[in-house]
Amino acid sequence: MTAPIPATATATATWREQLSALRFLAAKVARVHGPTHPDAAIIAQVVNTLIDTPAVDMDTQAALSRRLDELTGGFHPWPGSCGSVHQLFTGLKAVAAALPKKSQS
Amino acid sequence: MPCADHLPPVDLSRVSATSILSGEHRVILQVLDVVEKLAALALRDQRIPSEHASQALEVLAKFADRCHHGKEETVLFPVLEAIQPGFSPVQMMRAEHVESRAFIRAMTEAVAAGDAASYARAANGYVDLLRQHIHKEDDILFRFAGQMLTPAQDAEVLDGYRRIEHDDMGDGTHERLLGIADTLATTYGVPRASDSQQIMDLLTAICGCKKD
Ligand SMILES: [Fe+2]
Numbered sequence: 293m294t295a296p297i298p299a300t301a302t303a304t305a306t307w308r309e310q311l312s313a314l315r316f317l318a319a320k321v322a323r324v325h326g327p328t329h330p331d332a333a334i335i336a337q338v339v340n341t342l343i344d345t346p347a348v349d350m351d352t353q354a355a356l357s358r359r360l361d362e363l364t365g366g367f368h369p370w371p372g373s374c375g376s377v378h379q380l381f382t383g384l385k386a387v388a389a390a391l392p393k394k395s396q397s
Numbered sequence: 398m399p400c401a402d403h404l405p406p407v408d409l410s411r412v413s414a415t416s417i418l419s420g421e422h423r424v425i426l427q428v429l430d431v432v433e434k435l436a437a438l439a440l441r442d443q444r445i446p447s448e449h450a451s452q453a454l455e456v457l458a459k460f461a462d463r464c465h466h467g468k469e470e471t472v473l474f475p476v477l478e479a480i481q482p483g484f485s486p487v488q489m490m491r492a493e494h495v496e497s498r499a500f501i502r503a504m505t506e507a508v509a510a511g512d513a514a515s516y517a518r519a520a521n522g523y524v525d526l527l528r529q530h531i532h533k534e535d536d537i538l539f540r541f542a543g544q545m546l547t548p549a550q551d552a553e554v555l556d557g558y559r560r561i562e563h564d565d566m567g568d569g570t571h572e573r574l575l576g577i578a579d580t581l582a583t584t585y586g587v588p589r590a591s592d593s594q595q596i597m598d599l600l601t602a603i604c605g606c607k608k609d
């Protein structure tokens with residue numbers, strides 16, 4: 293018999309918590325799809341850089357958000373791509389929407 | 398049957414039926430370290446840190462039990478039992494999975510009731526059981542399994558893991574749970590298994606699109 297599955301407050305997850313999961317998806321997509329989509333490895337690097345970016349550094353956050361937009365073609369999954377790519381791009385789009393849009397300086 | 402000490406340990410540098418599970422064990426051990434701290438806090442404050450306890454329980458119920466134990470019980474163990482009927486280490490591991498579910502239920506009920514003492518008792522029981530269980534699998538069962546499985550059987554088992562991780566759990570669920578495990582680890586000052594590139598490679602090795 294399977295143990296009961298408790299509810300958790302995922303709805304309140306911050307973009308940083310979302311990135312914690314996206315780090316694994318980005319690494320998987322880079323590993324599996326890197327040979328045909330070289331940008332996948334760069335996306336994974338940008339995700340890691342964003343995780344390490346201090347909360348107060350909004351300029352860098354805005355720049356990385358724009359970079360993710362460019363690398364993913366506006367967060368549109370590649371034609372025929374798998375569920376992992378769709379999940380990654382959808383998650384990155386949500387994170388980008390929560391990040392500062394313009395350089396603050 | 399030879400003594401497990403004379404068999405090579407699981408090779409974490411390549412993707413296999415056993416290394417994938419050993420990689421997941423590192424994450425489960427990380428969550429056990431967090432749960433041990435949550436139990437100590439519950440006893441000290443006579444109050445359960447309920448948001449984090451619920452998050453840890455979600456990882457234990459879905460990642461450790463449904464996904465990881467699911468891979469063992471429905472994919473790896475049946476293959477080992479087909480090779481060697483009545484293979485006793487597998488029977489013992491199944492029994493410990495059942496025991497672990499009782500602890501998860503007890504923790505869940507204690508969180509719902511706000512019963513700090515019961516939570517700490519169940520949490521510490523679960524931590525002790527799972528640490529020993531993982532030790533037995535990594536150092537005994539998986540060493541035997543590594544010798545028993547042919548390359549074709551290994552590939553068949555990996556395909557079964559893919560079915561559970563993607564078709565049953567759903568794309569992205571595995572990663573969401575790994576993310577929660579890492580956020581909890583950061584909060585409680587526990588080292589993250591995924592900081593090891595070797596473990597990260599194993600945790601991200603299986604994709605639903607079968608291109609791995
Ligand atoms: Fe097990």
Ligand SMILES: [Fe+2]
Nearest residue numbers: 418465469534
């Ligand atoms: Fe296990």
